[in-house]
Amino acid sequence: MTTLMAILIGTFYAAAIYMMLRRSVVKLVIGLILLSNAANLLIFTVAGMDRGIPPLIPKGELLIEGPAADPLAQAVILTSIVIGFGVLAFAVVLIHRACEVVQTDDMNEMKGTD
Template sequence: MEPLMAIAIGMLYAAAIFLMLRRSIVKLVIGLMLMTNAANLLIFTSAGMTRGAPPLIPEGMLAPEGVVADPLPQAVVLTAIVIAFGVLAFAVVLIRRAYEVVKADDLDMMKDTDT
């Protein structure tokens, strides 16, 4: 399963970089979304993709029984998803305002308004 995920993550990173190198600011934000999703999948994959029980310790024991899931990557990815959503919301508002001022989504046309 890990080699398949590595290929999928590589394709997501490649698509994200390709979109982020385009001149359209909308494609830049879509590439940013793809890059955050690829990073989240990378964290999950690097932590190990084993199915297991919840990491609960039964009463009276010092360690959980059997194979358990690692909760740390899940918590990190959940935090990353929330942060990525906040960045996406800010970027959408910023793009809308920039489009209202410049009347274009081309990054080169936005540079011409700096003077």
């Protein structure tokens, strides 16, 4: 399963970079979306893929007995999903405005400030 996830994550990163190198700004944003998802999946995978062992402390105990899934990694992913969502929402609005102002969606035409 971990191998499969590794291949999937690698594909995500590759696809993201490929999309970001395209000239269309829409594809650029799709690349950014894929990139943030790739990073989230990576954290999900490296923290260990445990199934069916929720990190719940039994009633009356102070500690979990035996192995349990890692809740911190999931908190981290949740945070970065929220952040990624907010930032990408901004990026979408930005390219919308930019297309309106510059009258093109071609990155090659946006060289006025270089």
